[in-house]
Amino acid sequence: MAVLAALELRALTRSYGERLALADLTVTLEAGQTLAVLGPNGAGKTTLLRLLATLLRPHAGELRVLGHALPQESWAVRGRIGLLGHEPLLYRELTARENLAFHAALHGVASDRAEQLLAAVGMERRADEPMRTLSRGMVQRVAVCRALLHDPELLLLDEPRANLDPAASELVEPLIGRSSGRTRVIVSHDPAGLLAEADLVLGLVRGRVRLLAPPDALDPSALSELYR
Amino acid sequence: MSAPPTRTVLAALLRKDLRVELRSFESVPAMALFSVTTFVLFHFGLRQDSLSGDLASGVLWVTLLFASVLGINRLFVADAEQGGFDGFLLSPADRSALLLAKALALLAYLVVLELVAVPAFALLLLKPSIGPALPGLLVVLALADIGVAVIGTLVGALAVRTRARDLLGPLLSLPMLVPVVLGAARATEPLFATHAGALPLRWLAILALYDLVFALIAFALFDFLLED
Numbered sequence: 030m031a032v033l034a035a036l037e038l039r040a041l042t043r044s045y046g047e048r049l050a051l052a053d054l055t056v057t058l059e060a061g062q063t064l065a066v067l068g069p070n071g072a073g074k075t076t077l078l079r080l081l082a083t084l085l086r087p088h089a090g091e092l093r094v095l096g097h098a099l100p101q102e103s104w105a106v107r108g109r110i111g112l113l114g115h116e117p118l119l120y121r122e123l124t125a126r127e128n129l130a131f132h133a134a135l136h137g138v139a140s141d142r143a144e145q146l147l148a149a150v151g152m153e154r155r156a157d158e159p160m161r162t163l164s165r166g167m168v169q170r171v172a173v174c175r176a177l178l179h180d181p182e183l184l185l186l187d188e189p190r191a192n193l194d195p196a197a198s199e200l201v202e203p204l205i206g207r208s209s210g211r212t213r214v215i216v217s218h219d220p221a222g223l224l225a226e227a228d229l230v231l232g233l234v235r236g237r238v239r240l241l242a243p244p245d246a247l248d249p250s251a252l253s254e255l256y257r
Numbered sequence: 258m259s260a261p262p263t264r265t266v267l268a269a270l271l272r273k274d275l276r277v278e279l280r281s282f283e284s285v286p287a288m289a290l291f292s293v294t295t296f297v298l299f300h301f302g303l304r305q306d307s308l309s310g311d312l313a314s315g316v317l318w319v320t321l322l323f324a325s326v327l328g329i330n331r332l333f334v335a336d337a338e339q340g341g342f343d344g345f346l347l348s349p350a351d352r353s354a355l356l357l358a359k360a361l362a363l364l365a366y367l368v369v370l371e372l373v374a375v376p377a378f379a380l381l382l383l384k385p386s387i388g389p390a391l392p393g394l395l396v397v398l399a400l401a402d403i404g405v406a407v408i409g410t411l412v413g414a415l416a417v418r419t420r421a422r423d424l425l426g427p428l429l430s431l432p433m434l435v436p437v438v439l440g441a442a443r444a445t446e447p448l449f450a451t452h453a454g455a456l457p458l459r460w461l462a463i464l465a466l467y468d469l470v471f472a473l474i475a476f477a478l479f480d481f482l483l484e485d
Binding site: 135 | 259276277340485
């Protein structure tokens with residue numbers, strides 16, 4: 030039986046004005062697999078995540094996410110994607126509980142799901158405090174809850190463990206780690222940690238593919254070349 | 258995953274906007290303070306404390322217009338700066354719920370503004386008693402507020418995605434709001450005459466038609482404004 034491709038990118042290209050942010054990217058990722066994306070600043074990693082999240086439109090090439098062509102069928106995949114990016118997408122004046130209730134309403138999810146997630150990340154006692162009063166690590170934990178509220182099939186993670194201490198990292202691991210069983214695209218500057226949980230590694234430099242291979246087939250020198 | 262009911266999304270968006278405003282006090286106090294300060298300046302600048310007719314009507318509506326622009330400029334700022342746009346766009350929620358929620362939030366801000374500004378205007382500048390004019394004035398305020406809310410939401414959504422949003426907001430909204438202010442001022446003029454006249458139905462009809470046309474335009478364009 031053929032395995033369903035969660036992501037199919039064919040010659041995907043995106044630019045900002047004159048500047049090419051992502052050029053001619055071709056990748057296929059099966060459902061349940063993890064794609065690790067590496068590269069220096071400005072490599073196009075965040076652009077790739079935003080394209081996959083339906084927040085940007087491709088300028089050329091083909092993009093299929095969870096079996097649907099984007100941007101034509103964006104409506105069919107919104108609500109099936111969880112994005113945990115640089116920004117927590119949480120209102121500073123609202124409490125964690127209010128933020129999650131707001132996002133639960135946008136996704137048509139019962140609010141007890143928010144309570145389960147808050148408990149899972151150890152934030153239930155601070156959940157009635159405004160986000161602006163919480164530490165960055167705590168905000169990141171609530172952002173994990175926000176990204177997972179609607180039980181997404183595809184997780185797009187940009188430095189997901191940023192600001193988390195080891196104990197908090199352990200708490201979020203079952204939710205966003207390999208054991209979650211979700212298809213994941215992870216962006217990180219920590220190759221060592223990332224390779225351990227990847228099925229496929231994509232290295233980008235200035236929007237172009239420099240590396241695309243399973244982690245066990247990687248030449249270690251190729252990784253260090255990415256950042257030169 | 259199916260989209261949540263629009264009514265649920267609308268309620269969540271509106272509740273969020275009002276909560277953020279109640280806790281941050283970023284828009285309404287500035288709008289109210291601006292209008293009262295302007296009336297004080299007119300009071301001393303014109304060396305008159307008893308305006309009537311077209312001058313009274315003009316002073317009231319131009320002041321309310323500029324105070325409204327302050328609210329329009331801030332309407333989407335929290336969403337743009339704190340990732341609320343992305344959070345909304347990632348959800349399967351009906352896009353028109355955002356238009357309606359923002360227009361209702363701005364309408365609420367305008368009502369609070371007028372609860373402060375109209376008594377202050379009557380106290381500082383208006384020659385005839387506000388009492389007999391009040392029922393007619395409420396009708397004009399309602400029609401003008403709907404126009405300002407719809408156009409303000411449309412312009413706010415357009416301006417907030419640009420770098421020059423503080424400049425673009427007033428530049429776009431002021432010309433588009435001129436017919437609203439003109440209609441409202443003409444409709445109010447007989448109400449503020451020394452011998453109060455009847456409400457001119459022709460100007461009310463023009464205001465209502467302008468509201469309707471822009472509501473339809475906003476409904477048709479809003480989705481495109483949110484997309485990349």
